[in-house]
Amino acid sequence: MQTLAELGEDALLRHLAGRLPPGGCLRVGPxxxxxxxxxxxxxxxxxxxxxxxxxxxxxxPGTAAPRVGRKxxxxxxxxxxxxxxxPGEVLVTLVLPPALPAAWVDGFxxxxxxxxxxxxxxxxxxxxxxxxxxxxxxxxxxxxxxVAAGQAVLRGGGRxxxxxxxTGLLGNSFASGWHLDFIPRLxxxxxxxxxxxxxxxxxxxxGLARDLPRLAAASGCGFTLEPxxxxxxxxxxxxxxxxxxxxxxxxxxxxxxxxxxLAAAWPAAFPGLPLTRIGALAPPSxxxxxxxxxxxxxxxxxxxxxxxPGRFADPTSQRQDL
Amino acid sequence: MQTLAELGEDALLRHLAGRLPPGGCLRVGPxxxxxxxxxxxxxxxxxxxxxxxxxxxxxxPGTAAPRVGRKxxxxxxxxxxxxxxxPGEVLVTLVLPPALPAAWVDGFxxxxxxxxxxxxxxxxxxxxxxxxxxxxxxxxxxxxxxVAAGQAVLRGGGRxxxxxxxTGLLGNSFASGWHLDFIPRLxxxxxxxxxxxxxxxxxxxxGLARDLPRLAAASGCGFTLEPxxxxxxxxxxxxxxxxxxxxxxxxxxxxxxxxxxLAAAWPAAFPGLPLTRIGALAPPSxxxxxxxxxxxxxxxxxxxxxxxPGRFADPTSQRQDL
Numbered sequence: 001m002q003t004l005a006e007l008g009e010d011a012l013l014r015h016l017a018g019r020l021p022p023g024g025c026l027r028v029g030p031x032x033x034x035x036x037x038x039x040x041x042x043x044x045x046x047x048x049x050x051x052x053x054x055x056x057x058x059x060x061p062g063t064a065a066p067r068v069g070r071k072x073x074x075x076x077x078x079x080x081x082x083x084x085x086x087p088g089e090v091l092v093t094l095v096l097p098p099a100l101p102a103a104w105v106d107g108f109x110x111x112x113x114x115x116x117x118x119x120x121x122x123x124x125x126x127x128x129x130x131x132x133x134x135x136x137x138x139x140x141x142x143x144x145x146x147v148a149a150g151q152a153v154l155r156g157g158g159r160x161x162x163x164x165x166x167t168g169l170l171g172n173s174f175a176s177g178w179h180l181d182f183i184p185r186l187x188x189x190x191x192x193x194x195x196x197x198x199x200x201x202x203x204x205x206x207g208l209a210r211d212l213p214r215l216a217a218a219s220g221c222g223f224t225l226e227p228x229x230x231x232x233x234x235x236x237x238x239x240x241x242x243x244x245x246x247x248x249x250x251x252x253x254x255x256x257x258x259x260x261x262l263a264a265a266w267p268a269a270f271p272g273l274p275l276t277r278i279g280a281l282a283p284p285s286x287x288x289x290x291x292x293x294x295x296x297x298x299x300x301x302x303x304x305x306x307x308x309p310g311r312f313a314d315p316t317s318q319r320q321d322l
Numbered sequence: 323m324q325t326l327a328e329l330g331e332d333a334l335l336r337h338l339a340g341r342l343p344p345g346g347c348l349r350v351g352p353x354x355x356x357x358x359x360x361x362x363x364x365x366x367x368x369x370x371x372x373x374x375x376x377x378x379x380x381x382x383p384g385t386a387a388p389r390v391g392r393k394x395x396x397x398x399x400x401x402x403x404x405x406x407x408x409p410g411e412v413l414v415t416l417v418l419p420p421a422l423p424a425a426w427v428d429g430f431x432x433x434x435x436x437x438x439x440x441x442x443x444x445x446x447x448x449x450x451x452x453x454x455x456x457x458x459x460x461x462x463x464x465x466x467x468x469v470a471a472g473q474a475v476l477r478g479g480g481r482x483x484x485x486x487x488x489t490g491l492l493g494n495s496f497a498s499g500w501h502l503d504f505i506p507r508l509x510x511x512x513x514x515x516x517x518x519x520x521x522x523x524x525x526x527x528x529g530l531a532r533d534l535p536r537l538a539a540a541s542g543c544g545f546t547l548e549p550x551x552x553x554x555x556x557x558x559x560x561x562x563x564x565x566x567x568x569x570x571x572x573x574x575x576x577x578x579x580x581x582x583x584l585a586a587a588w589p590a591a592f593p594g595l596p597l598t599r600i601g602a603l604a605p606p607s608x609x610x611x612x613x614x615x616x617x618x619x620x621x622x623x624x625x626x627x628x629x630x631p632g633r634f635a636d637p638t639s640q641r642q643d644l
Contacts, residue, residue: 004427005420009450012427019431020445026411035446037411037466041364048446050413050464056454089348089359091372093462098327098621105326105334109341123342124357124370127462128331128620132378136454140415142372142464144359298450299420 004299012299028154031218033082033202034145036152045152047145049079055136059180065107066114067180068139073112075205076143077119077184078248082203084153084193085145087186089124090116093140095131108139119186153193158200158219158253164279165259167270168249170208171236178233179246189250191269197258207245208278210295215251216281225279243294253281326621334621350476353540355404355524356467358474367474369467371401377458381502387426388433389502390461395434397527398465399441399506400570404525406475406515407467409508411446412438415462417453430461441508475515480522480541480575486601487581489592490571492530493558500555501568511572513591519580529567530600532617537573538603547601565616575603 004012013031022029027045028036034047053072055061073090080087092112094105116123121143131138167188173179185203192198200219204211208230216223230241254262259277266275326334335352344351349367350358356369375394377383395412402409414434416427438445443465453460489510495501507525514520522541526533530547538545552563576584581599588597 001423001425003421004418004424004452007424012424012450016427016431016448019435022444024442024444026444026446030445030447032447035411035413037446039361039364042362046368046466048411048413048464048466050415050447050449050462052415052417052449052451052462054417054451054453057452089357089370091357091370091464093372093374095374095376095460096326096621099325101323102326102329102334103323105338109338113341120346122344122346122348123352124348124359125352125354125372126338127372127374128334129374129376130326130379130620131376131460132458138417138453138460140372140374140449140462140464142370142413142462144368144370144466298452299418 007299009298028152032155033079034085034152036083038149043149044146045149047080047083047085047147047152048142049076049145050140050142051075051079052138052140054138063180065104066111068137069108069111070115071180072139072141073115073121074182074184074248076141077115077121077186078203078205080143080145081184081186081189082153082201082250083145083147084151084189084201085147086190087119087121088144088146089122091124091142092126094126095129095138097131097133097135097137099134100137151193153198153201155200155202155215155218158215158221158281159255160221160281160283161256162199162253162281163256163259163277164212164223164281165252165254165275165277166204166231166249167275168247168273169231169233169236170204170247170249171241171244172233173244173246176233176235182248184248185250188270188273192250192252195258195262197255197262198252199255200253202251204247204249204251205245207243207247207295208251209242211251215253219253219281220284222282222285223279224282229276229278231274231276239294245296329621331620350474354477355401356407356474358405360471365471366468367471369402369405369407369469369474370465371398371467372462372464373397373401374460374462376460385502387429388436390459391430391433392437393502394461394463395437395443396504396506396570398463399437399443399508400525400527402465402467403506403508403511404475404523404572405467405469406473406511406523407469408512409441409443410466410468411444413446413464414448416448417451417460419453419455419457419459421456422459473515475520475523477522477524477537477540480537480543480603481577482543482603482605483578484521484575484603485578485581485599486534486545486603487574487576487597487599488526488553488571489595489597490569491553491555491558491596492526492569492571493563493566494555495566495568497557498555504570506570507572510592510595514572514574517580517584519577519584520574521577522575524573526569526571526573527567529565529569529617530573531564533573537575541575541603542606544604544607545601546604551598551600553596553598561616567618
């Protein structure tokens with residue numbers, strides 16, 4: 001019988017997406033950074049997102065609890081940012097071994113609530129359950145967000161010729177600690193969503209090598225990438241900027257005639273935060289897209305040449321949005 | 323250092339509730355069956371709920387995947403029922419060992435989508451991650467619901483003298499399979515929410531012995547229970563009806579002068595489904611409430627005299643709403 005590791009995550013996602021069509025007031029279902037739900041009368045759409053972190057996969061055993069709590073929330077905020085949304089309420093599920101020190105939970109909430117308070121996010125409720133045996137800790141955060149009706153920025157709005165750009169720096173997220181301490185680009189996402197010519201956006205969580213083809217495919221496009229232009233974090237290689245993953249930066253597709261004004265206005269709006277043009281969308285190539293050469297698949301060992309730093313108990317996984 | 327097992331779930335919940343106050347458009351935060359969010363303009367409130375099932379805790383290893391998927395969704399629907407709400411969208415998180423047969427995921431969705439379709443629920447998105455090693459399977463379902471603005475039925479609306487009643491039958495949920503195949507009381511919840519004199523409602527998940535004191539405490543009341551009146555599932559004892567847990571029935575508090583009309587109208591509305599008066603709310607007792615004598619605590623072994631049936635890998639846990 002075929003296992004998840006043998007099937008692979010992308011094949012499973014394609015299969016599941018066919019079983020989970022949008023409809024009714026669900027305007028955007030599985031496949032984008034967030035789901036989009038149309039609400040009657042309020043003039044805005046509801047964004048929905050769920051995301052988990054697993055000890056030994058998304059954080060090392062022994063990571064300080066506040067950094068775990070902060071990361072668990074920051075990941076969903078990054079997805080809301082990629083829609084141009086404003087975060088609302090979150091629901092927190094903790095599956096914990098009974099022998100865990102009770103103080104761990106307080107530390108977890110210290111980190112989560114610190115970030116929540118900075119963005120006006122409220123914890124609306126949650127769930128506690130025991131993990132059998134000694135672990136691992138599993139955390140799930142589900143979030144709501146809001147965006148003006150019809151204004152959510154999707155992955156699928158790109159057009160051939162659009163310029164591709166990324167916020168911030170890429171690569172070396174693990175050794176640098178960025179994967180724990182990253183800044184969800186909420187303000188940047190909203191600012192970008194309001195610019196003319198912004199056609200598509202997503203957050204980079206599995207690595208550009210895996211995420212860029214997803215944006216291009218959702219837009220019905222091919223793409224060209226200029227690796228020499230990639231903005232590298234200290235210690236990152238050009239390959240790592242594509243395959244390390246967990247950058248939590250925004251990838252955007254902008255109409256070429258809108259790019260000069262956007263790029264000119266950016267530095268005053270976000271001083272110190274790079275916005276870098278890295279390529280362009282292209283007409284679709286004939287035939288099926290090639291498999292991603294790097295980046296994370298939830299159920300398969302990470303392929304060379306970008307091995308996961310050996311600090312995790314199990315290097316086989318990353319998350320994936322349905 | 324004090325562990326979660328030593329602290330106990332109720333003490334942790336009380337502590338966390340103090341850190342997670344409602345406010346802004348969050349009308350009801352942690353502590354009820356669902357959170358309630360006020361939305362501008364739409365005439366309705368949003369309900370939010372998250373809930374998880376863990377292999378070896380909430381279902382046995384080897385349980386057929388469709389029953390796991392059905393249960394994972396049914397649990398959150400039961401909480402929406404307890405608010406008198408209508409379910410909307412759900413987000414599904416699967417944390418799975420990479421060696422799991424891929425067909426398990428399809429079976430899981432067979433069960434989940436079967437129940438979802440019966441109630442107009444749509445899967446809006448989800449998350450896939452690998453569980454390190456060989457397991458356990460962890461599933462989280464986060465759900466939205468809707469209720470007319472200000473009309474959500476809370477736990478805290480009961481008054482001394484209100485009659486207490488339960489839908490359905492109690493006890494022996496595990497051996498009978500009810501804990502997997504139960505029917506979330508969505509129609510009953512909405513019907514009850516619309517009756518005059520319905521003051522408070524909650525779903526019974528941890529056992530009446532644990533849940534009834536929660537409703538009473540939220541209402542600032544004490545209570546009297548008539549054990550001889552408890553409606554027993556086949557094979558259940560009177561003690562099991564209080565402590566077995568996972569009944570997923572509705573517990574309600576009704577003004578005594580409204581009860582006769584409600585009880586008279588019930589059989590025609592829900593033929594074959596018992597609605598049983600089991601006690602009453604009372605003025606609050608002086609001093610702190612006694613600890614629950616039975617029912618489930620997430621982080622402690624289940625106390626005698628209601629041992630968990632020995633079919634689970636780890637009998638130490640149940641879920642708890644924050």
